Amino acid sequence: MLGYVIQRLLQSVLVMLAMSALVFVGVHAIGNPIDVLISPDATQDIRAEAIRRYGLDLPLWQQYLAFLGRLLRGDFGTSFVFGMPVLELILSRLPATLELALAAVLAGTLIGVPLGIYAGYRPDGILARGIMAVSVLGFSVPTFWVGLILILTFAVNLGWLPAGDRGPVMEVFGVGWSFLTLEGLSFMLLPALNLSLFKLAMMIRLSRAGTREIMLTDTVKFARAAGLSDLTILRRHVLRLIAIPIVTVFGLELGSTLAFAVVTETIFNWPGVGKLIIDSITALDRPVMVAYLVLVAFLFVTINLVVDLSYALLDPRLRRGGAAA
Known part of the structure; x- marks a missing residue:
């Protein structure tokens, strides 16, 4: 198991190094922030001083090495627009995105998995067909359109819920x-x-497909022959066997929701990280953009590492394979 963990950690470090280089070069190729930060009427001396102050006069490779040096110290630089440390700025917006992402992914999992198992267990029932119709709508309808309809229905027409912003918060630590x-x-x-x-x-969809496949296996046939009830079979065998793909999707969806809740946060004016990156792209705030993308890459690498280790706990064959490698 230790060899498997070390192997995955080394792979994660190499992936992060490659991603940081790609992100740094990509962001520095999309525009010159001086054109946004400095008035067009500014003299060449003022522009040259601003370029020197922000370190943009150095060759790109030197800027990248300086960025890596700061990164190893936990310093992501200072925002051009907000004038504060980038890490502090992102962390101040992160709780809003984190609670929104956790609520969305947990709700989708806790409701979707039982519904999917039922739809796979009774695939020809009317309720199962209705569940699958809901899943089709969930895949097909654009997020921004659903958000606008929700605002129009529950905030504008019915007046039950607020249309946007975060509202009052309670501070803990x-x-x-x-x-x-x-x-x-x-x-x-x-x-x-x-x-x-x-x-x-x-x-x-994931739970239904897994349930349909497992219900046809010998494991379920033997369990029924042993006299186990359908509820026990679903709980002890089906849910356990479909746990690995569910863990995978849960981790990846949590990461993608944290990283890319941009549309929802923009529509509902939710002051999270997604809204921050949109504002930073508009202002060409390079330190914020680079830090955000590096942290997103780190988030996905970490989630994949945790998922891999969860695989090893759920399936002993992976531990033996990692140790042999």
């Missing part, structure tokens, strides 16, 4: 959370619902 207050939950409900529809559809 200096971090504000919306879900700890009833009013904060009301602000959180529509964006979380909007984010969770695609996750719900994916979990339904």
